[in-house]
Amino acid sequence: MSFLxxxxxxxxxxxxxxxxxxxxPTLLIIGNKSFGISSSLRHVCPACLPANIPFFKYxxxxxxxxxxxxxxxFFGGMIAVNLLANPEPMQISTKLTAELSGYGITDxxxxxxxxxxxxxxxxxxxxxxxxxxxxxxxxxxxxxxxxCTSGHAIMGLSTLQWPSLVATCCFMLGGFVMANLILxxxxxx
Amino acid sequence: xxxxxENTDFxxxxxxxxxxxxxxxxxxxxxxxxxxxxxLVFGIVFVKAEIISWFRIQEMFRLQSFHMYGxxxxxxxxxxxxxxxxxxxxxxxxxxxxxxxxxxxxxMGQVYGGLIFGLGWAITGACPGPLFAQIGTGATVIVVTLxxxxxxxxxxxxxxxxxxx
Numbered sequence: 602m603s604f605l606x607x608x609x610x611x612x613x614x615x616x617x618x619x620x621x622x623x624x625x626p627t628l629l630i631i632g633n634k635s636f637g638i639s640s641s642l643r644h645v646c647p648a649c650l651p652a653n654i655p656f657f658k659y660x661x662x663x664x665x666x667x668x669x670x671x672x673x674x675f676f677g678g679m680i681a682v683n684l685l686a687n688p689e690p691m692q693i694s695t696k697l698t699a700e701l702s703g704y705g706i707t708d709x710x711x712x713x714x715x716x717x718x719x720x721x722x723x724x725x726x727x728x729x730x731x732x733x734x735x736x737x738x739x740x741x742x743x744x745x746x747x748x749c750t751s752g753h754a755i756m757g758l759s760t761l762q763w764p765s766l767v768a769t770c771c772f773m774l775g776g777f778v779m780a781n782l783i784l785x786x787x788x789x790x
Numbered sequence: 791x792x793x794x795x796e797n798t799d800f801x802x803x804x805x806x807x808x809x810x811x812x813x814x815x816x817x818x819x820x821x822x823x824x825x826x827x828x829x830l831v832f833g834i835v836f837v838k839a840e841i842i843s844w845f846r847i848q849e850m851f852r853l854q855s856f857h858m859y860g861x862x863x864x865x866x867x868x869x870x871x872x873x874x875x876x877x878x879x880x881x882x883x884x885x886x887x888x889x890x891x892x893x894x895x896x897x898m899g900q901v902y903g904g905l906i907f908g909l910g911w912a913i914t915g916a917c918p919g920p921l922f923a924q925i926g927t928g929a930t931v932i933v934v935t936l937x938x939x940x941x942x943x944x945x946x947x948x949x950x951x952x953x954x955x
Binding site: 608611612613614615616617618619620621622623624625626627628629630631632633634635636638639641642643645646650652654655656657665666667669670671672673674675676677678679680681682685687691693694696697700701709711712713714717718719720722723730731732733734735736737738739740741742743744745746747748749750751753754755756757758759760761762763764765767768769770771772773774775776777778779780781783784787 | 821822823828834840841845857884913921936938
């Protein structure tokens with residue numbers, strides 16, 4: 602097996618997790634930056650539409666590193682899918698595929714379910730809920746909580762902060778409720 | 791104390807500790823390119839480990855796979871050890887500054903906001919980081935999700951004084 606074939610396989614958690622964890626010291630050492638991604642969504646607000654809101658009155662230009670970081674994530678996604686894509690279909694739990702087939706989801710060719718997330722879906726109630734309303738909850742909730750999976754679950758827990766543990770537990774609780782109790786209704790729309 | 795005077799919105803930002811600009815040094819803009827490269831590696835890991843996959847997030851919230859728990863758990867362990875080492879050996883930044891950590895102060899926003907984000911995470915299959923990587927992989931409609939997330943952040947800023955914290 603060549604190096605390229607080897608690296609094109611899906612990476613196991615024990616490789617990916619430590620690499621994500623190493624982002625914490627990397628950002629601290631290269632510029633004293635606390636790892637956190639949802640802040641990037643905040644910095645766009647004062648840059649585009651500050652509207653005299655106190656929460657957006659800060660020098661966003663000083664935080665521009667965060668926007669460079671997320672632009673990097675975008676390009677990373679592009680490189681990975683174009684140069685390092687896994688030729689095999691994704692291995693998904695048979696329990697999940699059985700459940701999803703009940704909602705007519707049968708296409709597992711992409712990392713995202715193409716049948717749910719596509720442009721024409723925006724004209725359906727299901728699509729609006731999943732693409733637009735879901736995104737709104739992510740943006741509103743992360744800022745309300747003061748961070749997301751990176752800022753609270755990874756950076757916050759790495760620095761042993763109990764408020765981040767509370768936040769992380771709430772993220773998981775919200776996710777369990779949605780995936781198991783509410784999403785079935787949305788998917789059957 | 792210079793930094794305190796410049797940072798006029800200090801009170802606003804105490805509730806939101808991850809948004810503090812820690813470095814007191816000012817650099818030319820191109821110093822930010824290094825963050826682009828860290829993001830690049832991070833984005834590749836996101837895709838290659840399928841962290842950005844909606845299916846993997848559904849498996850996580852249905853307890854059907856260990857993968858995401860392994861990723862987040864091992865990331866936290868590596869992060870913890872790194873932070874411990876930085877503190878123990880007083881490791882400085884590449885510019886020779888002291889590395890600072892900012893305590894997060896508890897407020898009820900972490901509970902309410904956390905639950906709201908959790909609901910959104912399970913619908914979209916993405917936290918804010920993966921949104922950017924998903925767009926990069928060619929799922930262009932996720933641009934709408936991202937814009938909606940920015941709108942959600944804006945609405946939070948607008949309603950902030952009226953919300954319980």
